Amino acid sequence: MAVRADQIPVGHARPLRMRVRGWLDRESVLGPVFVTPALLLLLLLVAYPFVLALYFAMSNAFIGRPSEFIGFRNFIRLWEADAFRQTFQNAFVFTGIAVAFKVVLGIILALLLNEQLWFKRVIRGAVLLPWVIPTALSTLGWWWMFNSLYSVVNWTGLALGIMDPPGPNWLGQKYYAMAAVITVNVWRGLPFFAITILAALVAIPKEIYEAAHADGAGPNARFWYITLPLLKPVLAVVVLFSTIFTFSDFNIVYVLTHGGPINSTHLFATYSRMLMIDVGRLGEGAAVSLYLFPLLVFVVWAQLRFVRKQAY
Amino acid sequence: MSVERRPLMRRVAIHLGLVPFLIFALFPFYHMTLTSLKQDRELYDRHAVPLIITQGPTLEHYSKLLWDTEFLIWTKNSLMVTLLATGVSVLIGTLAAYALARMRFLGVGTFGTGIFVTYLVPTSLLFLPLAQVVNWVGLADSKWALVLTYPTFLVPFCTWLLMGYFRTVPKEVEECAMVDGATRLQALIRIVLPIAIPGLVCAVLFAFTLSWNEFIYALTFTSSSDQITASVGVTSELIRGDIYFWGSLMAGAVLGSVPIVILYVFFLDYYVTGLTAGAIK
Numbered sequence: 001m002a003v004r005a006d007q008i009p010v011g012h013a014r015p016l017r018m019r020v021r022g023w024l025d026r027e028s029v030l031g032p033v034f035v036t037p038a039l040l041l042l043l044l045l046v047a048y049p050f051v052l053a054l055y056f057a058m059s060n061a062f063i064g065r066p067s068e069f070i071g072f073r074n075f076i077r078l079w080e081a082d083a084f085r086q087t088f089q090n091a092f093v094f095t096g097i098a099v100a101f102k103v104v105l106g107i108i109l110a111l112l113l114n115e116q117l118w119f120k121r122v123i124r125g126a127v128l129l130p131w132v133i134p135t136a137l138s139t140l141g142w143w144w145m146f147n148s149l150y151s152v153v154n155w156t157g158l159a160l161g162i163m164d165p166p167g168p169n170w171l172g173q174k175y176y177a178m179a180a181v182i183t184v185n186v187w188r189g190l191p192f193f194a195i196t197i198l199a200a201l202v203a204i205p206k207e208i209y210e211a212a213h214a215d216g217a218g219p220n221a222r223f224w225y226i227t228l229p230l231l232k233p234v235l236a237v238v239v240l241f242s243t244i245f246t247f248s249d250f251n252i253v254y255v256l257t258h259g260g261p262i263n264s265t266h267l268f269a270t271y272s273r274m275l276m277i278d279v280g281r282l283g284e285g286a287a288v289s290l291y292l293f294p295l296l297v298f299v300v301w302a303q304l305r306f307v308r309k310q311a312y
Numbered sequence: 313m314s315v316e317r318r319p320l321m322r323r324v325a326i327h328l329g330l331v332p333f334l335i336f337a338l339f340p341f342y343h344m345t346l347t348s349l350k351q352d353r354e355l356y357d358r359h360a361v362p363l364i365i366t367q368g369p370t371l372e373h374y375s376k377l378l379w380d381t382e383f384l385i386w387t388k389n390s391l392m393v394t395l396l397a398t399g400v401s402v403l404i405g406t407l408a409a410y411a412l413a414r415m416r417f418l419g420v421g422t423f424g425t426g427i428f429v430t431y432l433v434p435t436s437l438l439f440l441p442l443a444q445v446v447n448w449v450g451l452a453d454s455k456w457a458l459v460l461t462y463p464t465f466l467v468p469f470c471t472w473l474l475m476g477y478f479r480t481v482p483k484e485v486e487e488c489a490m491v492d493g494a495t496r497l498q499a500l501i502r503i504v505l506p507i508a509i510p511g512l513v514c515a516v517l518f519a520f521t522l523s524w525n526e527f528i529y530a531l532t533f534t535s536s537s538d539q540i541t542a543s544v545g546v547t548s549e550l551i552r553g554d555i556y557f558w559g560s561l562m563a564g565a566v567l568g569s570v571p572i573v574i575l576y577v578f579f580l581d582y583y584v585t586g587l588t589a590g591a592i593k
Contacts, residue, residue: 025496031417038408038467039423045442045464046430052441109333115326123330125580130337132576132583134525136543137565141344144558150355152343152362187336192587199588241432248434250528255547269436273532276440285440292437300429 056286063280074287084288087259087266093178094267095246098185102242103235105186106193111227113194114201124195131191139255142184146170146256174264177257181265184252189245193238200234201227236306244299248292268292348373348562355559373559374567377550382537383564386545389455390524391571393541397462398519404463405470405515410500412471413478414486431468438464439532446533457533458541462523469522470515473586477511478504514586517579524572542568 024030057074061067078084109127117123130138145152154167168176204227212222250269253259259266259274266274268288276285343362347355349369354360360367377383411417412424442461451457481504489499505512530541537549546564550557576583 021495027415027496028417030496031411031415031420034407034411034415035420035423037404038427038471041404041463041467042426042430045445045461046433046438049438049441049445052444053438056441056444105333109330112326112330112333116323117330118323118327121580123334124584125576126334127337128580128583128587129341129576131587132521132525132572133341133569134527134543134572136525136527136547137568138340138344140547140561140565141340144347144562145340145343147558149358150362150558155362187340191337195584195587244432245434248436250436254527254531269434269439269528272436272440273528276443277532282440282444289437289440292434296432296434296437300432303432304425304428 053286053290056282057290059283061282061286063276063282067283070283074284075290078284078287078291083263083266084271086263087268087271087288088291090178090263090265091247091267094182094185094249094265095243098182098189098246099239099242101182101186102189102193103239105190106197106238107231109190109194110197110201111223113198128191128195130188135188135251136255138188139184139252142180142187143171143256146180148172171257172261174261177261177265181253181256184256185246185249188252189242192242196238197231197234200231204230237303240299240302244296247295344562344565348559348566350559352559373557373563376557377560377563377567381545381550381560381564383542383545383567385538386540386542386549387568389539390541390543390568393455393458393462393530394520394523396459397466397523398516400459401463401466401470401519402512402515405467405474406505406512408467408471409474410478410504413475414483427468427471430464431472433465435465435526435528439528442529443532451533453534453536453539455534455539455541458523458526458530461529461533462526465526466519466522470519473515473518474508474511477508477514481507510582510585513579514582517575517582518586520575521572521583 024033056067058069058071059067060070060074113124113127144150148169148171151167151170153170154163157163157167158165170176170180208226208230209222212226217225247267248269249267250273253265253267253270254273257265259270263271268291272285272288275281275288346363346365349371350365351367351370351372354365354367408423408427412420412427442464446452446457446461449460451460485507486499486503489503490496494502525543526541527543527547530544531548534540534544537545540549542564546561546568550561550564
């Protein structure tokens with residue numbers, strides 16, 4: 001393909017324009033040209049900041065002060081601090097519970113959506129809505145719903161008789177605050193799970209179910225022995241994907257609790273930002289966000305190794 | 313088993329099963345909108361039923377938000393940043409995606425992996441060093457810092473999405489055009505892009521949504537009230553001290569979501585395909 005321009009008989013000397021044109025038509029030239037803007041962007045605004053983060057994390061950088069290299073001291077000091085340990089633990093509790101809920105509810109919701117429905121489009125649209133609305137703004141709505149005086153959640157709970165007055169102070173008590181933060185994360189992430197799993201469900205051939213039905217498999221057996229095994233690859237992708245983004249969540253915690261009460265809902269991102277903005281400790285802040293890095297490496301590795309046979 | 317023999321019963325049961333999910337998904341929006349339309353008297357009455365408006369709706373909170381705060385400026389900033397970042401990212405992403413989908417050259421595999429890895433990097437990992445970079449290039453506290461940095465997560469996403477679409481365009485169509493004397497670039501613009509329009513629409517929609525919804529960069533890189541975006545304005549400028557103006561706050565949350573809701577209503581199917589295409593391929 002690429003040499004076609006040379007094969008066209010064009011008399012003696014081809015005009016310069018034609019030569020440039022033929023040259024640009026070669027994949028080995030045009031390819032890199034096409035890729036250059038994206039490559040520059042990745043190098044200057046992703047790779048370079050990443051290296052910078054590594055440097056900050058190993059320095060005692062403080063806003064507005066020259067920094068010195070101090071090795072791993074930031075990481076060690078963080079590990080010895082209660083607030084960071086709490087954050088570390090929160091991140092795992094938050095991610096573990098939220099992802100588990102999203103998987104289970106996502107499968108149930110996808111199974112329901114996969115049935116014959118009367119208002120299919122409208123229902124799908126409604127289900128997906130939390131995922132497209134700006135998280136910071138919708139979380140404000142949840143903040144109001146969990147308000148200590150006017151909580152509609154508590155009002156409903158009291159009205160239904162499942163809570164004792166005055167009901168929990170959602171954002172002011174340790175475990176309730178974590179429950180609130182997880183609820184909002186599940187609310188916002190569930191559509192992604194449901195819609196992706198639904199797409200995988202639709203792709204399962206009907207014949208398999210018919211064959212199983214003919215062999216006497218009931219609905220339960222069909223779910224456990226056909227649906228679930230065939231969903232596995234998609235579930236793996238969705239879970240890996242969601243784990244990294246739940247682990248690094250910022251918006252929900254920042255708006256809902258600011259990490260409180262007493263650090264009980266801080267995640268890496270919110271804690272790192274607090275160290276940087278409120279206290280000015282750049283070095284420690286960078287070290288906190290780098291604690292996300294091993295998980296990222298694992299997720300990328302797993303995705304490349306198991307999920308996508310081809311690298312790109 | 314008996315349920316299966318009666319399709320109508322089964323269908324009703326399925327719909328009933330969906331009700332809790334629908335309430336969970338929609339109630340926060342309902343409650344937000346309701347709060348933004350309530351009069352203060354009713355809003356802060358602890359004995360009133362919070363689920364409905366009994367004392368008549370009011371647009372007072374909205375007028376307060378629009379005329380007494382700088383909400384319109386924040387929205388204008390959001391719009392500018394979003395449109396520019398989306399345009400630039402889709403353009404860069406289209407070129408990179410085409411190269412990845414169709415061409416063989418030195419380093420193409422490494423580049424593809426690089427794009428994929430960047431696609432998985434959460435923004436909260438890099439906001440801190442990026443804030444320094446933004447300072448150094450002289451864009452501290454400027455919305456242009458957002459135009460510069462948003463492509464870092466938009467380009468990998470657009471590239472990834474469009475690469476899938478370009479691969480579905482049969483190679484033969486392009487080859488025909490090139491046999492007829494078109495260059496690669498012409499083949500891309502005149503043949504491939506028109507076929508891939510659904511993919512481009514999808515990329516534009518998602519890039520628009522992702523940048524409109526972006527929060528941590530906007531919160532960290534900008535702070536003056538003439539530079540911040542709608543999300544940041546509503547969450548930080550409307551909350552001062554311990555007295556919250558819940559009505560206006562909810563009005564801001566509602567209005568700040570309107571552009572996305574409009575797009576969403578018109579392009580729902582693209583959102584569904586884009587969402588699944590982003591994760592499975």
